[in-house]
Amino acid sequence: MAKDKGHEVVYTPPYHSDLQPIELVWTIVKGKVGQQYSTTTTFADILPRLETEFENLKPKSVQGCINAANKQLMQLKKHLEAMDNCDESSSEGELSGVEEENENSESE
Numbered sequence: 001m002a003k004d005k006g007h008e009v010v011y012t013p014p015y016h017s018d019l020q021p022i023e024l025v026w027t028i029v030k031g032k033v034g035q036q037y038s039t040t041t042t043f044a045d046i047l048p049r050l051e052t053e054f055e056n057l058k059p060k061s062v063q064g065c066i067n068a069a070n071k072q073l074m075q076l077k078k079h080l081e082a083m084d085n086c087d088e089s090s091s092e093g094e095l096s097g098v099e100e101e102n103e104n105s106e107s108e
Contacts, residue, residue: 018072024065029053
């Protein structure tokens with residue numbers, strides 16, 4: 001349905017709020033609504049304030065949230081790649097050590 005309307009569907013990892021742009025958007029909106037809190041604020045006051053803040057949300061702010069999530073994702077990707085490289089190096093070292101032990105025991 002979204003693709004039919006010309007939108008790109010992008011999937012993000014679950015359970016990682018720093019990788020979810022919508023969570024960053026919520027942070028902005030909740031912060032602005034929270035600034036309006038007073039001792040007389042009621043639950044009935046909250047919904048219109050949320051609606052107003054979502055309406056006032058600038059595309060630049062949303063894009064900033066997307067960019068921040070993408071930056072976090074790229075940092076995570078680099079970290080995982082480094083961990084994979086570390087594991088591969090460690091495995092290769094272990095294998096060469098085993099091969100050396102086998103060669104030494106065969107020559108005895």
